[in-house]
Amino acid sequence: MQSAIENTLDIEQIRRDFPVLDQTVNGRPLVYFDNAATNQKPLPVIHALTRYYEGYNANIHRGIHHLAEQATAAFEASRRAVQSFLNAKHWEEIIFTYGTTDGINLVAQTYGRRFLGKGDEIIISTMEHHSNIVPWQMLCEERGCILKVIPVDDNGELILEEYEKLLSERTKFVSVVHVSNSLGTINPVKTIIDLAHGVGAVVLIDGAQASSHLELDVQALDTDFYVFSAHKLYGPTGMGVLYGKKEILDAMPPYRGGGEMIKEVTFEKTTYNDLPYKFEAGTPNIADVVAVKTALEYMAGLGKENIAAHEHDLLQYATEQLSELEGLRIIGQAKHKIGVISWVMDGIHHQDTGVILDQQGIAVRTGHHCCQPLMQRFGITGTTRASFAVYNTKDEVDRLVTGLRRVQKMML
Structure with a gap:
């Protein structure tokens, strides 16, 4: 069920402002979850x-x-x-x-x-x-x-x-x-x-x-x-x-x-x-x-507080859904977060995760995210990271979860 903030923002209308989203990657509609690296640009810009x-x-x-x-x-x-x-x-x-x-x-x-x-x-x-x-x-x-x-x-x-x-x-x-x-x-x-x-x-x-x-x-x-x-x-x-x-x-x-x-x-x-x-x-x-x-x-024009609320809604939803995947561990469980979620999966390298997700049209970031000392603090070499923007949806989160299940099926 959609949240009130999604109804307020009309995410589908907002998505039409971002032409790069209207494409397929490897035969699948693009899901762009690499916003912490750079987000996409609306037509007015x-x-x-x-x-x-x-x-x-x-x-x-x-x-x-x-x-x-x-x-x-x-x-x-x-x-x-x-x-x-x-x-x-x-x-x-x-x-x-x-x-x-x-x-x-x-x-x-x-x-x-x-x-x-x-x-x-x-x-x-x-x-x-x-x-x-x-x-x-x-x-x-x-x-x-x-x-x-x-x-x-x-x-x-x-x-x-x-x-x-x-x-x-x-x-x-x-x-x-x-x-x-x-x-x-x-x-x-x-x-x-x-x-x-x-x-x-x-x-x-x-x-x-x-x-x-x-x-x-x-x-x-x-x-x-x-x-x-x-x-x-x-x-x-x-x-x-x-x-x-x-x-x-x-x-x-x-x-x-x-x-x-x-x-x-x-x-x-x-x-x-x-x-x-x-x-x-x-x-x-x-x-x-x-x-x-x-x-x-x-x-x-969108309202920064509305954008933040929408992204937080996505973060909560993604956290709940990813937490149900066996063998997946979220890195970073701070009380106060923006729409960024990083994880590792037992027995699967983060780079393999990124490659298989890309085959399904899902863009995430993998590696140490230019934070090698932080990765060392957690005893890992890197994570897979999904990061959200105003144009992302819960349906896209569902595709991510489905994609990760496919990763596990292929790699384990």
């Missing part, structure tokens, strides 16, 4: 991209002709839209990047190099994506900092008591994921931020998985940095956002040198541009920045 290239493609900020002014206005309108989406205090606090990874690296290579040094401690968590591990390891090797890690319990939740023990006057930076990409765990980031600020540390929150599922308010969180990627909230690939508090961004040196990030260049000296342009060297990803405004408007 696709049309926003084509309108830019067909109607006002031009480089921005420097031109005075009509197309350049039109492109600049659309580009900066997206900045204001993101400011509203995050409830940032100032529009200058929104830096356009090429994705979450780029944003984390920007902070590590600018704030980290300027303000962190030998003996300073950086805290991350066991459930981090490699993108929120490797940049800090690189910084520690270069600057002599010390990396510390918050442990995870058997349910896939951070052990906050252990986090508190790690905090000290030596803690200078904390960087944690808002939502785990591999487990779906929603972390108590407000508490993490407040505790870090209590010892004078600066905090970055990786919002790659949270941005399309949770209501965000960077002022209420009081986070110093927040990063996310557009392609995980129904927007284009290759475009992301770094939010930073204005006073912190002002104190950071530029990340890259080139056009737009300068005020004046001579062979003797260069003076840098104001925020946010100080961090946006070169010709940016204009079309995709323009289209992200449309993606945010699309989500707002």
Whole structure:
């Protein structure tokens, strides 16, 4: 029986907005359950991209002709839209990047190099994506900092008591994921931020998985940095956002040198541009920045709370159905999760599971999900992961369960 939220959203009508879903794979209708890697794009976003290239493609900020002014206005309108989406205090606090990874690296290579040094401690968590591990390891090797890690319990939740023990006057930076990409765990980031600020540390929150599922308010969180990627909230690939508090961004040196990030260049000296342009060297990803405004408007039109409720309904249903499969073990049983479910099956490698499901037209993600330390914590090499979006249905979950029964029949 359908839930009330499905009736509210009219999922079949929404599915018609996503042309990629209307196809067969290996002779079966496509079931797309790889949304944590990237979700599909609705027609309004696709049309926003084509309108830019067909109607006002031009480089921005420097031109005075009509197309350049039109492109600049659309580009900066997206900045204001993101400011509203995050409830940032100032529009200058929104830096356009090429994705979450780029944003984390920007902070590590600018704030980290300027303000962190030998003996300073950086805290991350066991459930981090490699993108929120490797940049800090690189910084520690270069600057002599010390990396510390918050442990995870058997349910896939951070052990906050252990986090508190790690905090000290030596803690200078904390960087944690808002939502785990591999487990779906929603972390108590407000508490993490407040505790870090209590010892004078600066905090970055990786919002790659949270941005399309949770209501965000960077002022209420009081986070110093927040990063996310557009392609995980129904927007284009290759475009992301770094939010930073204005006073912190002002104190950071530029990340890259080139056009737009300068005020004046001579062979003797260069003076840098104001925020946010100080961090946006070169010709940016204009079309995709323009289209992200449309993606945010699309989500707002559906209602973010409605999307989240629908995905939670699917998660509950999938958890119940998969739990009935003998030999299947769900990895990550946190009390608070988004629509991500990962599992292992006795005697069956996750890659074999993915291949056989693909033969049935079902797209899932297999492997370590760029979270190898987390997989090691659970004593596994990887999982099969299904992740849900607004266009997914319970019928598709039923097809997944049927597909997994076929996997077991073939492999055992």
